[in-house]
Amino acid sequence: MQLIRSTALAAAGLLAFLVLWEAVPRLGLVNPAFLPPPSTIPAAFLREIELGVWLTAVLSSLSHYVAGLCAGAGAGIALGLVSGMSRGFEAFTAWVVRLLRPIPGLAWVPFAIIWFGVEPSAAVFIIAVGVFWIVFFATQGAVRGVDRDLVEVAQAFGFRGPLQRLVKILLPAATPGILVGLRTALGQAWMAVVAAEIFGVPGVGQRMMQASSLLSTDIVVVYMLTMAGLYGLFDSAFVALQGWLLRWRA
Amino acid sequence: MPEPIIDIRALSLAYGEGESRNVVLESLDLAVARGEVLVIVGESGVGKSTLLRVLMGLSRPSGGSVAVHARPDCRTPMAMVFQDARLLPWRRVIDNVAFGLEGSGLSRGQRRERARAMLALVGLSDLAGRWPHQLSGGQRQRVAIARALAVEPDVLLMDEPFSALDSFTREGLQDELQRITAETGKTVLFVTHDIDEAVTIADRVVVIAGPPGRIAAEVRIDLPRPRLRRDATLQDIARQLRAELSRRSAEL
Ligand SMILES: Nc1ncnc2c1ncn2[C@@H]1O[C@H](COP(=O)(O)OP(=O)(O)O)[C@@H](O)[C@H]1O
Ligand SMILES: [Mg+2]
Numbered sequence: 001m002q003l004i005r006s007t008a009l010a011a012a013g014l015l016a017f018l019v020l021w022e023a024v025p026r027l028g029l030v031n032p033a034f035l036p037p038p039s040t041i042p043a044a045f046l047r048e049i050e051l052g053v054w055l056t057a058v059l060s061s062l063s064h065y066v067a068g069l070c071a072g073a074g075a076g077i078a079l080g081l082v083s084g085m086s087r088g089f090e091a092f093t094a095w096v097v098r099l100l101r102p103i104p105g106l107a108w109v110p111f112a113i114i115w116f117g118v119e120p121s122a123a124v125f126i127i128a129v130g131v132f133w134i135v136f137f138a139t140q141g142a143v144r145g146v147d148r149d150l151v152e153v154a155q156a157f158g159f160r161g162p163l164q165r166l167v168k169i170l171l172p173a174a175t176p177g178i179l180v181g182l183r184t185a186l187g188q189a190w191m192a193v194v195a196a197e198i199f200g201v202p203g204v205g206q207r208m209m210q211a212s213s214l215l216s217t218d219i220v221v222v223y224m225l226t227m228a229g230l231y232g233l234f235d236s237a238f239v240a241l242q243g244w245l246l247r248w249r250a
Numbered sequence: 251m252p253e254p255i256i257d258i259r260a261l262s263l264a265y266g267e268g269e270s271r272n273v274v275l276e277s278l279d280l281a282v283a284r285g286e287v288l289v290i291v292g293e294s295g296v297g298k299s300t301l302l303r304v305l306m307g308l309s310r311p312s313g314g315s316v317a318v319h320a321r322p323d324c325r326t327p328m329a330m331v332f333q334d335a336r337l338l339p340w341r342r343v344i345d346n347v348a349f350g351l352e353g354s355g356l357s358r359g360q361r362r363e364r365a366r367a368m369l370a371l372v373g374l375s376d377l378a379g380r381w382p383h384q385l386s387g388g389q390r391q392r393v394a395i396a397r398a399l400a401v402e403p404d405v406l407l408m409d410e411p412f413s414a415l416d417s418f419t420r421e422g423l424q425d426e427l428q429r430i431t432a433e434t435g436k437t438v439l440f441v442t443h444d445i446d447e448a449v450t451i452a453d454r455v456v457v458i459a460g461p462p463g464r465i466a467a468e469v470r471i472d473l474p475r476p477r478l479r480r481d482a483t484l485q486d487i488a489r490q491l492r493a494e495l496s497r498r499s500a501e502l
Pocket of ligand 2: 298299300409
């Protein structure tokens with residue numbers, strides 16, 4: 001009952017939003033070129049598909065997204081594990097981390113372009129940098145927070161080396177924390193995708209910039225919604241995966 | 251006593267350095283016979299857990315010697331059961347029990363088979379596929395016992411394993427432990443602060459008093475098993491031990 005009620009309310013809210021959005025440009029409160037009414041979006045979407053642009057842009061962005069995410073998350077998990085396990089490594093890197101961490105991912109754009117050119121690898125690099133820190137800190141914290149008593153269990157059963165400690169205890173025990181970081185990174189990486197592509201690497205971001213320079217705001221909206229949809233898809237899939245991986249939790 | 255399986259001589263252990271140096275154990279001598287159920291009682295903080303940790307090799311003593319005469323073919327001479335079970339929450343019951351067997355050269359199938367046998371021994375065959383959070387406190391502790399037994403240790407170290415349980419479950423597990431030790435002939439070092447528990451399961455009870463912790467008294471209990479908790483002799487021994495403990499703490 002409660003579920004039906006809240007679903008109905010949510011649907012009503014969405015409908016009201018769309019009506020308002022439709023009304024504002026139609027009533028002439030805002031120039032439709034600045035704010036395209038939602039009824040024009042499906043047509044724009046079909047045009048983009050027919051041109052073959054939509055699929056190309058989405059696939060290209062997805063490939064940057066996945067590659068950047070994997071690279072950034074992989075490095076973040078690996079270094080986060082080492083840093084969480086080794087006080088020495090943590091101390092050694094403490095100031096370097098302090099120095100680099102506050103630099104926003106986008107501040108790396110000039111170097112990305114100098115190092116990689118306006119190429120997909122530049123976008124991958126920018127995305128990876130943004131993802132790295134989130135996953136690094138999540139992993140480091142999760143490893144640091146593992147119950148020492150469980151580590152002792154491994155020792156008591158003869159698993160005493162750092163690798164055994166990692167595999168038997170630290171990694172599984174830290175998984176919930178690492179997954180929280182990864183989920184945040186999943187969203188963060190989308191932002192980075194657009195940002196990276198706005199500088200000309202082919203993909204959704206680039207297509208949006210082209211469209212906006214022609215004042216084809218309906219096309220811009222198509223890609224905004226595309227991103228919302230893709231993000232929703234990835235996030236749902238991730239939540240399902242997370243639920244399965246953490247099925248041991250109460 | 252025939253050659254003891256555990257021979258602790260003049261053991262001492264201190265935590266910290268200088269000003270903050272805290273001597274926990276001092277000149278502690280203790281020998282445990284093969285197959286004996288030795289119960290250690292003593293007030294909280296006298297170093298009972300520390301003693302077990304030293305035996306497990308989890309803490310390094312500052313002096314004295316600890317000799318363990320395990321069977322030569324024994325891969326893991328000792329296994330520990332902790333007060334709070336400490337099951338690994340991400341492993342199903344069966345894989346928790348098989349935990350200590352990893353790296354023993356057994357195949358996955360053999361490990362599971364052994365784990366299953368151990369679960370049968372503690373009466374939990376039906377729960378093999380559960381997650382630890384789906385178990386009661388008593389069941390968790392049984393799984394911990396099965397996990398320790400699975401590695402076929404010569405000595406089972408148990409650190410207040412039943413003290414977090416309600417008295418009904420606790421007594422059930424005490425009976426169970428007696429059955430298991432009778433069946434397997436394991437040597438057991440069992441720490442508790444519950445005197446009734448001590449006299450119910452022990453072949454011998456030693457009192458550690460301190461600080462610094464050392465053996466203050468010991469009582470051998472030769473009564474047959476299973477023992478009735480209301481047995482007059484048993485209650486007499488319990489009374490003696492209580493008197494001993496309170497005298498010791500009055501002295502300090
Ligand atoms: N890792 C440690 N570092 C410093 N002191 C400790 C440590 N572990 C235990 N102690 C101290 O050693 C003493 C004995 O502890 P413990 O062996 O746990 O006692 P018990 O098990 O008899 O209650 C206590 O005073 C405790 O504070
Ligand atoms: Mg203790």
